């Protein structure tokens with residue numbers, strides 16, 4: 001079957017406007033396994049847009065050869081609302097300018113409302129339980145969409161979220177393509193999917209795989225992976241597998257947008273789809289992984305202690321020791337000998353990301369260092385940045 005394309009119209013936010021979601025589907029809607037890939041939920045994170053453009057070319061060719069064996073849904077841009085948020089020449093796609101907050105935070109926890117409807121419907125067979133839970137997830141999201149009043153404040157954003165969720169919620173694999181500011185390739189997952197997801201990290205050349213059972217931020221990826229682990233904990237007498245491997249893929253940094261990188265990343269995603277039974281054909285041997293997994297609470301998020309100009313002392317990929325100076329914040333108005341405030345690593349580890357804006361205010365995240373020991377200051381309940 002060749003690709004089918006749907007255009008879904010979001011509830012409007014203003015008279016005379018209309019926003020569309022585009023969905024490309026390979027395979028029939030009932031076919032399993034099902035993969036869902038989307039780019040730029042944070043709409044100003046561009047690399048994934050180009051990666052999915054290249055992946056669609058590869059999948060079109062595979063479809064023409066009759067090699068699609070599962071169902072693959074591609075949203076080449078996940079966030080038409082954020083794509084339109086240009087202010088004074090700058091694209092601001094992380095937060096909803098209409099007051100709806102970060103586009104990748106505060107996603108619904110589907111496990112709570114589902115638990116009641118599942119009572120009495122689960123049994124001893126994990127595959128049957130998976131079917132029952134998938135059906136309940138689909139029905140729950142569809143019900144929320146039907147019940148959404150068009151005059152509700154923020155209806156366009158809620159409609160947007162529910163439409164993405166409707167396609168992702170019954171998938172076996174969800175890959176949400178983001179990027180950091182300046183960063184090495186990395187991925188976020190729940191621990192239940194490690195080491196199962198090692199092929200994803202290896203194919204993409206990830207330098208870190210960051211694990212948290214519940215980051216506390218309500219990210220898109222966790223909305224689809226954690227219902228399974230939460231329901232398994234809620235119903236210990238019934239076997240419930242972690243049936244949706246959902247990951248946030250950070251495609252390096254914002255500036256890492258080129259056909260060369262995107263073609264290679266799309267080829268890696270294609271091989272992941274082959275390895276996991278969505279596309280026929282031999283992906284070849286798995287590359288040597290460049291990283292193991294790290295706990296997300298072992299990642300030191302270094303923040304600017306003062307306003308000023310950021311002068312880095314380390315590069316991406318450097319290994320630092322606890323106490324090393326990662327950057328200095330320079331107060332241009334101070335006497336030169338008193339102008340510099342150091343930003344110091346609190347763990348040994350790899351410099352995974354840096355900022356791209358060099359005038360910073362207090363609290364700005366200036367770097368992430370991937371360590372191996374949980375950090376006490378990271379146990380505040382929310383491991384993700386705003």
Ligand SMILES: [Zn+2]
Nearest residue numbers: 042045178179
């Ligand atoms: Zn993002």
